[in-house]
Amino acid sequence: MIGESDFQASVDMTFQEKKKFGNVMIIGLGMIGGSFAKALKERGLATLYAVDRRDGELALGVSTGVIDYPAELSAEFVSRMDVIVLATPVRAMESVLADLKPFLSEQTLVTDVGSTKGSVVEAVRRVFGHVPANFIPGHPIAGAEKSGVLASNSRLFEKHMAIVTPLADSNPVLLDRLHRLWRAVGADVVSMDVNHHDHVLASSSHLPHLLAYTLVDALANGERSQDIFRFAAGGFRDFTRIASSDPVMWRDVFLANKDATLATLDHFTDRLADMRAAIEQGDGASMFGVFTRAKSARDHFLRLLEQRTIGSTKEVRPVSVSVLPASAIKGEVSLLGDKSLSHKAITIAALSEGVSEIRNIDLTGDVRITMQAFRDMGVVIEEASVDHLRVHGVGVRGLKAPIAPINVHQSRESLYLLLPVLAGQSFPVSVIAEGKLLNQSMADLFSLVRQMGGSVLSEMADCLPVNLLPGKPLDVSVNLKTGSERLRMSAFLAALYSPVEGVVTTLSKELSHCEVLLRHFGVTILDHVEGFKVVPAPLVGADIVLSGDEYELTWLVLLSSLLPGSDLSIENAGLDSVSFALLAFLQSIGADVTIPAQSGSGLFKGKVQVGFAELRAFHLSPEQSYRFRDQLPLLCVVAAYARGESFIQGVGSLPYYHEDRVLAFVDALEYMKITCVYENGDLLIKGGLPQGGELDCAGDDKLALAMLALGARSQSITKVHDCQRLLEEFNELESVTVQLGFHCSVTQ
Numbered sequence: 154m155i156g157e158s159d160f161q162a163s164v165d166m167t168f169q170e171k172k173k174f175g176n177v178m179i180i181g182l183g184m185i186g187g188s189f190a191k192a193l194k195e196r197g198l199a200t201l202y203a204v205d206r207r208d209g210e211l212a213l214g215v216s217t218g219v220i221d222y223p224a225e226l227s228a229e230f231v232s233r234m235d236v237i238v239l240a241t242p243v244r245a246m247e248s249v250l251a252d253l254k255p256f257l258s259e260q261t262l263v264t265d266v267g268s269t270k271g272s273v274v275e276a277v278r279r280v281f282g283h284v285p286a287n288f289i290p291g292h293p294i295a296g297a298e299k300s301g302v303l304a305s306n307s308r309l310f311e312k313h314m315a316i317v318t319p320l321a322d323s324n325p326v327l328l329d330r331l332h333r334l335w336r337a338v339g340a341d342v343v344s345m346d347v348n349h350h351d352h353v354l355a356s357s358s359h360l361p362h363l364l365a366y367t368l369v370d371a372l373a374n375g376e377r378s379q380d381i382f383r384f385a386a387g388g389f390r391d392f393t394r395i396a397s398s399d400p401v402m403w404r405d406v407f408l409a410n411k412d413a414t415l416a417t418l419d420h421f422t423d424r425l426a427d428m429r430a431a432i433e434q435g436d437g438a439s440m441f442g443v444f445t446r447a448k449s450a451r452d453h454f455l456r457l458l459e460q461r462t463i464g465s466t467k468e469v470r471p472v473s474v475s476v477l478p479a480s481a482i483k484g485e486v487s488l489l490g491d492k493s494l495s496h497k498a499i500t501i502a503a504l505s506e507g508v509s510e511i512r513n514i515d516l517t518g519d520v521r522i523t524m525q526a527f528r529d530m531g532v533v534i535e536e537a538s539v540d541h542l543r544v545h546g547v548g549v550r551g552l553k554a555p556i557a558p559i560n561v562h563q564s565r566e567s568l569y570l571l572l573p574v575l576a577g578q579s580f581p582v583s584v585i586a587e588g589k590l591l592n593q594s595m596a597d598l599f600s601l602v603r604q605m606g607g608s609v610l611s612e613m614a615d616c617l618p619v620n621l622l623p624g625k626p627l628d629v630s631v632n633l634k635t636g637s638e639r640l641r642m643s644a645f646l647a648a649l650y651s652p653v654e655g656v657v658t659t660l661s662k663e664l665s666h667c668e669v670l671l672r673h674f675g676v677t678i679l680d681h682v683e684g685f686k687v688v689p690a691p692l693v694g695a696d697i698v699l700s701g702d703e704y705e706l707t708w709l710v711l712l713s714s715l716l717p718g719s720d721l722s723i724e725n726a727g728l729d730s731v732s733f734a735l736l737a738f739l740q741s742i743g744a745d746v747t748i749p750a751q752s753g754s755g756l757f758k759g760k761v762q763v764g765f766a767e768l769r770a771f772h773l774s775p776e777q778s779y780r781f782r783d784q785l786p787l788l789c790v791v792a793a794y795a796r797g798e799s800f801i802q803g804v805g806s807l808p809y810y811h812e813d814r815v816l817a818f819v820d821a822l823e824y825m826k827i828t829c830v831y832e833n834g835d836l837l838i839k840g841g842l843p844q845g846g847e848l849d850c851a852g853d854d855k856l857a858l859a860m861l862a863l864g865a866r867s868q869s870i871t872k873v874h875d876c877q878r879l880l881e882e883f884n885e886l887e888s889v890t891v892q893l894g895f896h897c898s899v900t901q
């Protein structure tokens with residue numbers, strides 16, 4: 154009990170040193186309440202009071218510095234509080250609320266930390282007849298299997314989520330205070346509907362606790378229990394840690410969240426029965442499918458968790474790459490599969506019938522997003538090694554409805570591949586995204602899906618997130634002459650679902666990787682008036698070794714050509730007809746390069762050999778500039794070092810992003826004292842000796858590589874800033890260049 158004079162002293166003190174959150178009272182000073190109090194107290198953000206039915210906890214709380222003062226549920230204390238936090242087991246909250254009611258001011262924020270939310274809101278209604286505007290429920294998603302004030306940890310909530318479940322009438326000023334409180338102790342705050350909270354937590358938290366308790370109890374009371382515990386090791390310990398949690402708290406949770414727990418328990422029981430049947434019938438394929446999907450889902454979850462605990466906003470540290478001029482490059486290099494090709498190969502293999510082996514695949518970055526989406530829809534994908542996947546394809550219409558929305562995160566490549574494929578399935582599906590993909594119009598892609606017969610429902614016109622509803626499949630005919638080239642693979646995938654032959658009209662009849670890949674997996678693609686015709690037929694699983702990025706290949710060819718003494722052999726160079734034509738063009742202006750012959754599939758694939766050679770100035774017609782538009786920055790480097798004047802026509806008629814990229818490179822050339830004249834959309838470059846210096850690629854990986862090539866033989870060191878994206882796309886840059894003797898170093 155607290156005497157009147159103690160109380161007066163404490164109140165006086167708090168008025169003198171009024172902290173940011175004022176007076177905060179914790180009711181139930183156990184592990185969670187204690188952690189919250191300690192976190193605020195250590196940061197000097199509030200004066201902490203606590204109430205507990207056990208006096209011992211309060212005494213410990215004061216002596217260990219968790220709180221400032223013990224308190225009581227009396228008018229003197231309650232009416233002066235700015236914040237009251239209920240941190241008892243959930244079923245004790247109703248009586249606490251009844252005790253609080255007579256003394257509560259409307260200005261006091263009352264919240265709780267209970268693991269269930271519906272039951273707490275019901276308790277509030279029973280006590281007050283409604284939910285007062287100053288009562289706003291909450292729940293930190295952090296904890297441990299320990300209990301009591303001595304288990305409190307002031308850093309428990311850092312980098313964890315705190316869910317708040319405001320109601321329609323919640324006071325917005327107090328809601329803001331609640332957000333600030335959780336953020337102040339290091340949590341990320343998310344808002345959720347009460348019912349949704351209880352269903353989600355029933356699966357993510359309550360069910361695992363139920364399983365752990367039941368498993369330990371079943372084994373402890375079963376046969377051979379002595380030996381079971383004696384020989385149990387890491388697996389048992391990891392699975393059952395939470396069975397050491399407080400039984401009162403968990404009894405309350407299951408009594409309070411009965412319906413949602415029963416729903417998730419039934420779902421789990423069905424899946425366990427399937428697993429039992431698989432074991433009984435010796436059905437290894439089913440077990441393998443479940444285990445592979447579960448492993449990948451858990452690995453994915455751990456990565457998300459890791460990101461969250463490392464920092465909620467990924468820290469992007471600026472990266473620069475420097476090159477020391479005049480070093481020859483020599484040796485052999487094998488390029489890792491192109492990223493875009495890696496996304497496409499996974500997609501086509503997943504839609505094929507039978508097993509595909511994909512080798513030399515790049516599994517870094519966004520590629521895993523495409524892979525995860527197919528795994529979520531029942532495709533078993535084994536990671537045989539770091540660059541080798543075994544995909545057990547399910548056929549073009551064989552995907553299973555995912556249990557949650559498909560998340561393409563920030564991967565445009567994944568989105569453009571997945572949307573037409575999803576539109577071809579018989580189930581509705583939601584597609585969500587993050588960051589930069591959220592506010593962009595996807596009109597071209599959505600219109601393709603509508604052409605296939607599907608309905609596209611999005612809240613913001615033509616933007617993600619989107620719900621796709623299947624419809625009667627329609628004949629597909631896509632015109633890429635007027636649409637974006639980016640849609641090329643999406644259009645071919647859509648054509649696979651066309652009831653009759655799908656048609657894709659293109660600007661030129663040159664084969665791109667899309668057609669070559671599809672043919673490799675058995676799709677019949679025929680010539681059509683102005684493009685291609687796709688014959689509907691099943692795709693067949695196949696083995697493939699993916700070839701490297703063509704821009705990286707041209708970059709290496711250019712470096713060898715520029716640096717005296719170079720002699721380079723490049724393995725896994727995959728060339729489509731455009732890059733083949735570009736190498737032939739370089740040959741025509743003096744490059745010493747041997748190019749492999751074309752294979753039956755239409756792809757030039759194999760080894761490219763290249764040595765130093767003095768390149769001549771050149772002239773590109775508008776048609777050639779268009780054809781080589783992707784590689785123009787590298788051709789500008791050729792022009793910068795060539796003797797004489799080079800002329801690149803038609804730059805002004807290129808799609809604006811290509812023109813912008815060339816003009817950004819012109820700025821870099823001028824900075825390096827190379828004379829350029831840009832008039833009427835045509836570009837003239839006078840060859841010379843670039844000076845070196847500091848350049849900024851503005852995050853464009855293609856510009857970055859061209860700038861590094863420009864520095865390869867310049868008069869002094871060249872440093873290119875903003876190269877994070879380059880290193881994401883070409884993550885073996887440093888290792889490849891070091892191996893070849895090119896002095897290229899990354900600095901942060």
Ligand SMILES: NC(=O)c1ccc[n+]([C@@H]2O[C@H](COP(=O)([O-])OP(=O)(O)OC[C@H]3O[C@@H](n4cnc5c(N)ncnc54)[C@H](O)[C@@H]3O)[C@@H](O)[C@H]2O)c1
Pocket residue numbers: 180181182183184185186204205206207210240241242243245248249266267268269292293294295296297298299300301302399402406
């Ligand atoms: N343990 C976790 O991991 C975790 C995580 C998030 C939320 N929660 C929730 O937080 C709350 C507290 O859990 P905890 O782990 O801190 O438990 P705990 O056992 O460590 O603490 C609970 C405290 O409440 C006190 N108490 C019980 N009934 C009371 C009453 N009528 N009046 C005053 N005090 C009373 C107990 O004496 C104890 O000190 C629960 O509602 C729980 O669902 C727990």
Ligand SMILES: O=C(O)C(=O)C[C@]1(C(=O)O)C=C[C@@H](O)C=C1
Pocket residue numbers: 267268293294295296297298357358359395398
């Ligand atoms: O980490 C643990 O030991 C927990 O049990 C924490 C855990 C959970 O299940 O994740 C437990 C209950 C909660 O309400 C929130 C978090």
